[in-house]
Amino acid sequence: MTSHPLARLIQAAAEGQYPAPHGGWQRVPPWRDGVEAVVAFTGHAVLAVGTRVSDAELTKLDVDGFGGAHHPAVLAALAAGGWIDSLDGLLVGRGTAGTEPRGTGGALVPRPDLGGHPRVGFARRLREDLQVLGRADPTDASVVVLGRGIADLTELSFELDLDRRGAGGGTALVRAGLAAVPAGETVVAACAPGNAASMRALLRAGMTPVGSIQLYTPGGS
Numbered sequence: 001m002t003s004h005p006l007a008r009l010i011q012a013a014a015e016g017q018y019p020a021p022h023g024g025w026q027r028v029p030p031w032r033d034g035v036e037a038v039v040a041f042t043g044h045a046v047l048a049v050g051t052r053v054s055d056a057e058l059t060k061l062d063v064d065g066f067g068g069a070h071h072p073a074v075l076a077a078l079a080a081g082g083w084i085d086s087l088d089g090l091l092v093g094r095g096t097a098g099t100e101p102r103g104t105g106g107a108l109v110p111r112p113d114l115g116g117h118p119r120v121g122f123a124r125r126l127r128e129d130l131q132v133l134g135r136a137d138p139t140d141a142s143v144v145v146l147g148r149g150i151a152d153l154t155e156l157s158f159e160l161d162l163d164r165r166g167a168g169g170g171t172a173l174v175r176a177g178l179a180a181v182p183a184g185e186t187v188v189a190a191c192a193p194g195n196a197a198s199m200r201a202l203l204r205a206g207m208t209p210v211g212s213i214q215l216y217t218p219g220g221s
Contacts, residue, residue, distance in 0.1 A: 005029075013092070018041050018042060019043075022044070025045035028047070038216075040213075041211040061078075070214060079216040082219040086192050086214070088213050089211075090190055091203075092186060093187045095185035095186075106176070108180050110132065114134055123149070127149040142164060156181075160173055170198060171204040
């Protein structure tokens with residue numbers, strides 16, 4: 001189990017053990033230099049923020065566990081002119097290597113030819129130890145990206161080839177991605193709530209929503 005405190009909270013939430021929903025918040029250190037985050041569970045917020053921001057400053061921003069931590073003014077103050085990602089749902093699942101269910105469409109293979117895919121470029125900014133995977137069919141541009149991401153946990157992101165959408169391919173792709181991760185290993189994914197197709201694919205593949213997350217890179221990072 002990873003030692004980062006946010007990872008422990010996420011893993012506990014995946015088992016149904018959530019922080020007390022008293023509307024409070026806590027801070028933890030960032031898991032990667034230059035990448036910070038606001039995470040919200042039900043009635044409890046977690047801020048992975050650097051030491052340049054004091055607890056007193058966070059209190060003045062009216063941070064709380066009832067949605068206040070995700071207020072645009074809070075994120076703007078924390079980012080201080082830096083990049084701010086969209087507000088995403090935070091989902092968690094488990095690797096299934098060796099126990100993968102039917103309907104994955106076959107094992108994924110390394111696809112270095114997809115290294116220039118926008119999904120890969122985005123992941124490269126925020127994660128480490130990336131694996132770029134896809135179908136063995138070279139005409140299929142569907143991509144799964146695995147790497148050390150949120151809270152230093154294995155993070156999965158994916159995008160289905162535009163010409164292969166509408167037939168459950170997203171769910172199969174996520175399942176295949178989980179099958180590329182050791183059985184039982186925690187896997188997280190972040191998905192914009194408005195991306196209904198991807199959210200449905202993650203849910204159908206067995207991933208469970210546990211909270212919300214918004215990443216940002218502080219100005220000067």
